[in-house]
Amino acid sequence: MGKKLFLTIVLIVFTISAEGCWDRKELESMGLIQALGLDLEEDKQITVTAMIAIPSKLGATAEGGGSSEGPGVLLISMKAPSIYEAFNLMNTTVNLEVTLLQNQVLFIGEDMAKFGISRWIDNLIRFREMRRTLLIFICKGKAANLMKMQPKLDLNPAEHFRDLVMISKRSGMFPMTNLHDFMRRYESLTQENYAPLLTEFKPQEITEEPSQGGESSGDEGEAKKPEEKKPVEIRIAGTAVFKGDRVVGHLDLYETQVLQIITNRFREAFLTLPDPLDKNTKIAFRLTTAKPTRIKFTQKEIPHFTVDVWMEASIVSIQNVIDYTTPAMENFLRQKIASALKHRIEKVIHKAQTDFQADIFGFGQKVRNTMLTTTDWERYRWPKKFPKANVSVNMHVYIRRVGVQFQPPKTQK
């Protein structure tokens, strides 16, 4: 009995395993897509651009090492009716099986973003290989174009993007968005969607004046003649704002800071203001968040919000010889900073209300918190009410430290 049972089991196991192991993939047969780009064509087909890693160039081994001539990735574009069909088409020329397992970045081209991504958003969350930790960028122009970039400090472009986004904590100038956050905002009524905006970077760029705000992004690069051979360099130029599923406008870098402040994602940044006592010079501060931003909601005839922001500022640079490092002067400075920031914040909120009519800040969540049932909330129709809402901002700024110098240096002459 024991022997027969054993033989039966062995036979079964062998029969099964004779078919092979279904899911086994060998490492070297996988084409690892590091970044994916989606562009919309006129006939509503999409061009999928994949950045496939070349292991021998990117993998640093004892023998060989990463040779830096030529790109470490293979860039390939295919046009197809849907994303995954494009993979099949890619596999007609790429000899490794393309896979999204190690994908880190997703680029959405301007055409698709302006048309509306609702047709393709399901693509992004249904297939198991797509992960919700993907970073999303909206590209000005064609994603395929911007993906031609070659980083100088990193061999792997996807790492470059990842690190770039991680660094955003230091400047607050662009929002880190992964697919999870994107989907959450997409599917909820409380907040409109936004994503970092990527453009091409030409090194002779002028810095933008913060007091002007406005659409100063996206104009570079058009005038110069496109260089095919020179690798493209990219730059994040602010935020692309969605209403529903399509892009309706963008915020520049400084406006994005405001967005981060209100949504509580702001960590630190440097701020330069005109010196209040001497119009020709400037003072620079390092701003950090003191307390989380608090938004209060009261329902009167129109929704009324009070936004309280607490910031700490440390003086970083004084361009003239006025000694601002006394408590009285600090008090004076505090109010100046507060009013300047308040002005900025109000401007951005106003822009969102009038130009975009999209609540990118998430005020809707505060309204929702006061509801008792989701049916009530869905009947309230917040997106229609946002443009008419009344928002008042209170800035609280504290100057805590002045760096390692008290009075600014003075020449004796």
Place this chain on the structure above:
Amino acid sequence: MHQTGTKEMMMMKNDMMIGHREALTLLVTLMSGQVFLSMPRNMALLGDTAGWLIVLLSGIFSLIGYYFLASLLKEYPGLDILQISQSLCGKYLGTLFSIIFFLFFLSISSLMLRQFAESFIISILPNTPISIVCFFFLFLLVYGAIQGIETLTRVAWFFGPYLLLAFIVTIGFSMPYADLQLLLPILGKGPLTLLKHSVFHISLFSNVILLGVIAPKIREQDKVSRIGLYSLILAIVINTLVTATVLITFNYTSTSKLVFPIFQLTRLITLGEFIQRTEAIFVFLWFFTAAILMGGMFYGTVISFSHSFGITNYRPLVFAMAILIFTISLFPSSMTETVDLDAFIVSKYYPLVTFGIPLLLWIVSRLKKKGINTNG
């Protein structure tokens, strides 16, 4: 068909006893396993932001339903629910009840088998045929059932702390993505809807009936009802916490569309740059919970079948039962059909079996007692 009395049962079960801690862990795992399937999504579909409240409320209602089972077990120590039904209602009605239990366990086992196998295929083994995944599970079920429920409870206790730890880790690491405000509005779709769904969904905790089947084997007979109570409470806490965590990480709109919410939750876990995409480690947690859950239910199937027909040694039945369960698990033609069937169609009848039958028996026993008192 003959009645099996206490002594014979004890003799044939080889004198192995289950400790109370082991039984507790087994029951908790039985009732918490479904969080790995589509349960949080179903709750979000029914109750929007108050999905967790539905879980909590149905837990409280099931506590009420459990009271009848507990008092029956207390009145008849050393007997399991099948024997109690036979002694209270006579041979034929008792056999009918046993067959009903058998059908209940059978349907749970096959639907769970199908759902868990699907969950593994969808998430980590996309190309493997379902029969292979089912075969592996069935192997474990058969092996476990042949060795008896005591072994399974020991394994459950052995893995218990680690499963709990893994749960906590999953919930803890999702905190960076969590926003407690997403639980508001607190009443979801409205209090009436909530109540209605809670009552109809006490099937979530219907697996507690296995306590009725393994009660005679528990070493400390006086603790039996407490084991059920504590395990129910713990299971309620775990289920509610997990549902709430899913809701605060993904808004209710997204949760109601996710196929396996916990899987998506584990996919989000990131710790710095190094620990990313580590959801494959959670396969262990998931697999162990699934195997223990199905092992317990399979045992219930075999025992209730053998009891209905008076078979004393259930071990040869195990193979046949396994094949039966496998066949039935393949009836639904697709995964969506399975989820639909399990969550909305068949599960309506579960509470009738697991809470209704003990209630009935309790009433009968009360009537009989009254009858004895008035007559004697």
Place this chain on the structure above:
Amino acid sequence: MKKTNIFRRLFQLTSKKPKFSLNADSFDPSQNPPVDSENETGEYLTANLAHNRKILESIFGLPVNKDVVIRDFTIASLKKKALLIYIDGLSDRNTQNFAVLQPLMLLSRGRLETDEPIDIAYERLVPGQQVEKSKKLEDVINGILDGSTALLIDGSDEAIIIDTKGWEHRGVDRPTNEPVVRGPQEGFNETFRANTASIRRYIKDPKLITEIMRIGKRSRTLLALLYIKDIANPRLVKEVKRRIESISQTTDYIVETGSLEEFIEDHPRSLVPQMLSTERPDRVAAHLREGYVAIVMANSPFALVLPTNFSIFLHAAEDYYLRWPFGNFIRLLRSISIFIALLLPSFYIAVVNYHQEMIPTDLMLAMTAAREAVPFPALVEILFMEFSFELIREAGVRVPSIIGPTIGIVGALILGQAAVSASIVSPILIIIIAITALASFVVPNYNATFTIRILRFLFIILAGFLGFFGVSFGVFLMTLHIANLNSFGIPFLTPIAPYHPENKDRVIRPRAYDQPNRPVFLRPLDWILQKDISRPWDNSDASDGNERDDDDEE
């Protein structure tokens, strides 16, 4: 002439007869029934010396068997003829000459004629410290085979068996397979009495009982069963004795405790050992004191302790000799190592073949780059490496010590550098195999290491088949199997499952003063090990109140 000779020798043209064969037709089992020696001669000695001598000669095959020697002489004071019979080599010449022959032949004076010569000889003439009288032939034969000398006197049907054991043997040496840094450095050797004496030195308790049995019809190996009478559960002792006695005559040769293990364990086909075999007397003594039972066999430097539980994989003697934090540190290290030794290669396969997303991107690109040059799939690679490593391990055990270091160098060279340079394996794999190998040496019991080595291969195959799903399947199956194993009535996973809260020595060991009870699962007779407050001089550190669930009484 010579050429034809060579030709003939090379090609054996004449016949194909082998030089020697155990021809089947010459052997007919029915015609040669096995000889039952007992029926030949009967059980008891007779009073006639010549008759006894003939019996013994026929039993031992004298005069052909030159090992057994018979020395005839006369005892002067009794005026009787006597003979000594012994085995040359097993008995100590000096003892015989000076303690047996000399007193009997030279030093006995006077007239002691009597009808009971053996009694007189026993009480007054034979100055040996261990002397037995017996009428049974069986005892005489056993005594002679053990190395004692049998004295038969004409006119008496009793023999005196004088203990003159002495032969060449290994001294008490360090335990070769269980070395420790902190702790006694003595191990068992092949001498029966030296082993039992070693254990006795650790437990100087008059209640420590040594029951001696013989097993094996032809090997008649001495076996000692040790237990402490007022601690060990008498049912356990009875069961062990029953099992040993029932096999003692069924087979004719049991000489190592390893073979004995197979005969008396509950699940001989399982991959998991159910008895602890140890070379250290201090370990045996520690277990005896808790209520376990020990078996010591002659010619075997390994003693068995039974029953055992999963601690065979995890507990080593040194954990108890070190301080609590250090001992636990090593315990934790060991627990982690067991997982590594068992599961690391399968994890590697599962991750590399099925769950590649778990690898950080940089590492993955490096691994892919390294693997591009390798022609084999990862599964074949790892099986090949594991197999070679097992080869090295076995070879390392058997290799003569002269070329020992060479094997190490050769092994390292071949497997390490050359394999990688020849692109047969990838470098990451070497690291994995090395760590696994080191981890597997951490298991403190030789039997247990085999469990892990064999299971590791199974896990690798499972992982290659279904990734983490396969590995978790394997772990669950293994746990189911182990949870069901019984070692002499004790479930193998005690005290984790079934859970005994008083016995805290599971993975982490409790403080030495914090363990008031002996292991409950052994149902010992004397339950209390220490008083509740074992450090009475230290008022602040009264033991933290061992909570014993009152309901856990069994």
